[in-house]
Amino acid sequence: MNKIYLAAIVTTLAMLGFTYVAMDIKGGLNDDIVNQLAILGAVVLVIATVFVVTKYVRQMQTDKATGDLTEENWDGIGEYMNEMPFGWSVIFLLTIIWGLWYWTAGYPVAAYSQIGEWNEEVAAKNASIAQRAANLTPNEKLHLGKAVFNVQCAPCHGTNGKGQENYQTGDLRAENLNKRALSKKYVEKVIREGSNQLGYAGGMPPMMLQDDADIDAVATYIEGGMKGEQPAQYAVCGSCHGMNGEGMDFVAPSLTAYNVDLVKTLLTSGTKKGEIGTMPREAKILTPLQIELVAAFVANGPATELEE
């Protein structure tokens, strides 16, 4: 037998032996499919390598150059007119076909787009949310509203909506949303200067009460949460805000509670900037459904314990 074949067999056995020993040292196959595949791959690699190397070494030893030469001759160096290797030609043709597809359809039409994936994801989520939203129980609405509130509102209004304190003065730095507590100073200011921040169309006109004593009486009445005897002058206000201050949807806000209409209007079209600070325009981030949910949650009182 040729020495080459002997060397090949010895090398193969040696390499397989090494692999076996190494595997044993590392703890064996452990019945793990990944380990088994890795070892199988190693064995195939060893045998294939030795086989190919042997074949070509044999060829170099025995082959003689024969065949026709091409016409071209470069300084005495010629080239045989060999057949193109079959596998190579097939791959070459397939590459051309793939290239045509990629340029005309693969890239322009079927390419992966992250924005496209985002569009699909959002559309699918919105559809499933809309479907679920149609059948929500009031309690589920409150829980979902709470989730929106905790992400978008709690950083300013506090986790339970009770507000947070200013580091210097100890004053609240965003309204406590559990209780509508209008300060007397603020009500007086609104009566004198009007207000156009909550997003109600047209806002509230200024100077509907002229007399200082009237203003004082109405403001005192509203500040306490509409308690005590109602001053006669409040009738002016009642036409919009309701005789009990409960507000009128789309016309004027409630003066006694953060009702759904107030929160919704503020979030969709208002920017409130008062004594405390500025309430940002959240609507740029929130969807109409989220506004609906968070408004229901706020109207319920953010600190109220929710049922499971």
Add this chain to the structure above:
Amino acid sequence: MFHWLEKRPFFFAVGVFVVIAFAGLVEILPNFAQQSQPTVGTKPYSTLELTGRHVYIKNSCNACHSQLIRPFKSETDRYGSYSKSGEYAYDRPFLWGSKRTGPDLMRVGNYRTTDWHENHMMDPIGTVPGSVMPSYPWMFTNLADVDTAYAEQLTIKSVFKVPYSMGDEKILIPMEDGTSETVEIATTLAGANAAALEEAKLIVADMKNQDVKDMVAAGKIPEIVALIAYLNSLK
């Protein structure tokens, strides 16, 4: 054909050039597309905003905050619409960041306000319980460097043709609603400082810290005011 080319070095060189130039075109041409232009509604920074941006960079806010909203639903729900390349047209350098210890700030101007930042920069834990963001009390006393920001504006205006209006020259910048706006910069250094001070007065009107208000009233601009102007401009 190749035989013919191989014998003619000149035409061979031309052929090589054409093939390589094609690869160049594929990379260069898209830069002229509409998507590569500044997004409609993107304005260059005003003098005070740019000053604040320098404060942001100086304090390495970008080590903890990214400014890049990825197109994932979880991100667009929280921060607003995903970032487009044209929105960074006037960011030199951009502050994408690579790590989010804190939240993304690309559009923080939409949902945080002057008074909130004032509290938060002084006392992050008091604002967001459990926050690991450091407090930056020195910004309330250190003076902001308006001169450098103005120098940068002049430079990027003449070198990169950033559309700042200056003097009689008015450069209109298209806005989303179809109108157009201008961003003016002063013609002199003193003018730039005066303009920054005017901007600063609008910011401190919404602040509560009396020392900061007094400084601005006395014609000085603390870093915090410039920083807030910058954060408010992120939309």
